[in-house]
Amino acid sequence: MHKYFSITELTREFGVSTRTLRFYEDEGLIHPERRGRTRLFRSADRHLIKEILRGRRLGFTINEIREIIEIYKGPPGELGQLQLMMTRVAEKRKQLNQKRQDIEDTLSELDHVDEACLARLAELRVGS
Amino acid sequence: MHKYFSITELTREFGVSTRTLRFYEDEGLIHPERRGRTRLFRSADRHLIKEILRGRRLGFTINEIREIIEIYKGPPGELGQLQLMMTRVAEKRKQLNQKRQDIEDTLSELDHVDEACLARLAELRVGS
DNA sequence: ACTTTCTTTTACGTAAAAGTCAATTTATTG
DNA sequence: CAATAAATTGACTTTTACGTAAAAGAAAGT
Numbered sequence: 001m002h003k004y005f006s007i008t009e010l011t012r013e014f015g016v017s018t019r020t021l022r023f024y025e026d027e028g029l030i031h032p033e034r035r036g037r038t039r040l041f042r043s044a045d046r047h048l049i050k051e052i053l054r055g056r057r058l059g060f061t062i063n064e065i066r067e068i069i070e071i072y073k074g075p076p077g078e079l080g081q082l083q084l085m086m087t088r089v090a091e092k093r094k095q096l097n098q099k100r101q102d103i104e105d106t107l108s109e110l111d112h113v114d115e116a117c118l119a120r121l122a123e124l125r126v127g128s
Numbered sequence: 129m130h131k132y133f134s135i136t137e138l139t140r141e142f143g144v145s146t147r148t149l150r151f152y153e154d155e156g157l158i159h160p161e162r163r164g165r166t167r168l169f170r171s172a173d174r175h176l177i178k179e180i181l182r183g184r185r186l187g188f189t190i191n192e193i194r195e196i197i198e199i200y201k202g203p204p205g206e207l208g209q210l211q212l213m214m215t216r217v218a219e220k221r222k223q224l225n226q227k228r229q230d231i232e233d234t235l236s237e238l239d240h241v242d243e244a245c246l247a248r249l250a251e252l253r254v255g256s
Numbered sequence: 257a258c259t260t261t262c263t264t265t266t267a268c269g270t271a272a273a274a275g276t277c278a279a280t281t282t283a284t285t286g
Numbered sequence: 287c288a289a290t291a292a293a294t295t296g297a298c299t300t301t302t303a304c305g306t307a308a309a310a311g312a313a314a315g316t
Contacts, residue, residue, distance in 0.1 A: 006262080006263090007262085007263075008261095008262070008263085017304080017305075018262095018263080018264095019303095019304065019305065019306085020303085020304065020305095022264090022265095023303070023304060027303095036264095036311090036312075037263075037264055037265085037311075037312085038262085038263060038264075038312075038313095039263080039264090054230045054233065054234060055234075056187075056303095057187065057226065057227060057230050058186070058187055058227055058230050058231065058234070059184075059185065059186055059187015059188070060187070061302070061303090062302075062303070063302095068234070071238070071241055072237065072241065074241075074244060075241070075244045075245045075247075075248045077248070079249075079252055082245055082248055082249055082252075085241075085245055086242065086245050089238050089241055089242050089245070092234075092238060093235065093238055096231050096234055096235050096238075098185065099185060099186060099227070099231055100228065100231050102182045102185050102186050103186065103224050103227055103228050103231070105182060106182060106183070106186070106196070106220075106224055107221065107224050109200065110199070110217050110220060110221055110224075113199055113200065113202075113203070113213070113217055114214065114217050116202060116203045117203045117210055117213055117214050117217070119203075120203045120205070120210055121207075121210055124207055124210075134292090134293090135292095135293075136292075136293085144274095145274080145275075146293080146294095147274065147275065147276085148273085148274065148275090150294090150295090151273070151274060155273095164281085164282070164283095164294095165281075165282075165293075165294055165295085166281095166282075166283085166292090166293060166294080167293085167294090184273095189272070189273090190272075190273075191272095
């Protein structure tokens with residue numbers, strides 16, 4: 001039952017360097033345990049790394065990723081904090097919707113390009 | 129019929145600095161005309177800027193954006209080039225689909241957070 | 257015990273994408 | 287036409303997100 005992951009295990013799984021994982025720790029995004037000086041990653045850390053890399057693929061900065069991770073930490077007890085959090089969630093959702101729209105637009109332009117390519121191919125085959 | 133846009137007009141429209149637009153020109157992404165030394169942007173440039181910023185929001189690098197823009201320039205005549213281009217289109221589509229999946233995943237996690245917040249709010253209102 | 261492999265810390269380096277500043281030019285307008 | 291505003295280039299700086307190298311401690315196989 002493999003309780004811990006080593007750093008290289010995770011670098012191999014996710015295709016990142018040890019430097020990157022240590023950097024994320026420095027940034028306070030993950031908090032692996034220690035045996036002596038060696039880092040021991042648990043599956044919670046592993047899951048967080050997934051989230052981080054997902055954010056990275058979407059072009060979020062480390063700070064934005066940090067915000068998202070903070071959000072995941074679950075709802076706080078106090079009313080004011082709750083309302084603040086819901087505002088933040090709405091904000092992130094807005095950013096994500098914008099990105100989604102950007103993706104749809106780009107994909108549809110790629111579709112046009114593809115069609116144009118196919119048309120040109122057909123022409124070539126006929127031997128224009 | 130407003131044939132040209134000035135640089136500041138476009139910086140205002142898109143919320144970027146003049147330095148940024150000049151940077152994109154240096155990178156060969158846009159090619160505004162010149163009257164003397166002053167840049168004159170046409171709507172084609174304006175449209176390109178939109179594409180660039182869209183790519184930027186999605187976390188593409190300048191080089192990746194350049195690739196996308198190259199793709200938009202329309203299908204080439206020669207067969208080999210055509211096939212190469214279709215490969216590139218497929219590649220970009222793959223990246224975009226990954227990003228879209230990332231967005232869906234993140235949005236659905238935000239939904240969970242939101243629900244948790246609402247639940248907690250309800251509790252508070254009852255006065256737990 | 258020896259070697260190999262992993263891991264650590266510390267510190268400096270770097271590429272990308274602009275920001276900032278200074279010194280000019282050019283354009284506009286009262 | 288002098289003044290002011292807007293635009294230019296060029297050089298230097300900054301921020302982000304790591305890369306890389308050095309030096310050394312620890313673990314594991316032979």
